[in-house]
Amino acid sequence: MVSLNHYLLVSGLLFSIGLVGVVVRRNILTIYMCLEMMLSAANLTLVAFSRFRLTEGLPDYNAQVLVFFTITVAAAEVAVGLAIIVALFRARQSVSVGAVEKLKG
């Protein structure tokens, strides 16, 4: 049967896929998608714990409210981040992280 550990493992795997994507890929847009994936993986952990820790016979809705806030912040972050990517593309004509190396030591 499916237990809490199964959900936590799926969440961890999804998080590490996102982590590999952020480290490996050179395209800023793909890196951004992988960041979204990592946020969603964290959300899965929260929802799983919410369901398995019943408070007064119902799922713990504080966790689900936190997930709601995470999704909202992620949406705002995507909007601002994509605007920055567009500005970057106008300045550099590229979406590769290799094009931005002013801070390179």
Place this chain on the structure above:
Amino acid sequence: MPAFLFYFFSFLTLFFGVLVVVLRNPVASALSLVVSFVGLAALFISLDAYFIGTIQILVYAGAVMVLFLFIIMLLDIKAEESAKVNAPAVIGGLMLALIFIVQLSLVLGEHELGKKTIADVPLQYEAAAQKELVTTIKTDLENKSLPDAKLVGKALFSRYPFQIQLIGGLLLVGTIGVVILSKREVN
């Protein structure tokens, strides 16, 4: 939810998650991410979080990914021409993920509380209905259905009224920021 559905949707989520990282074309990556998020929403629904599952599809698979596709279209990005991967980053990333997964498996192996299944913690509708003060939620609970959206709304507006206004402020600031960032400078 039957166990095979859990495995199916987990596979869907993880497989298309891998495709996001592996595929070279950003449009293909974005579409894979949509499928991955739909699988994840199904997992949320399997955990009785219907509201979160729905907004996962609406906000992520709908709004956010469409925004991504629009930006890809506007910037007219071609797939990375050469498939040159830089080896140190690939090895480092995979090692990092491997270490994380090994650690997580070790922790989960000894996590006795996590071995309980959903059937072990059934929702107690009667007990919850007796303590419930809001009448619509109470009748729903008495009819053995989980009024998920109502309960999230109740928690949101009774326990976190300040935070939800903060989120509203954040979205406003985000909107203004995007407008200013994407405005072309007048010469």
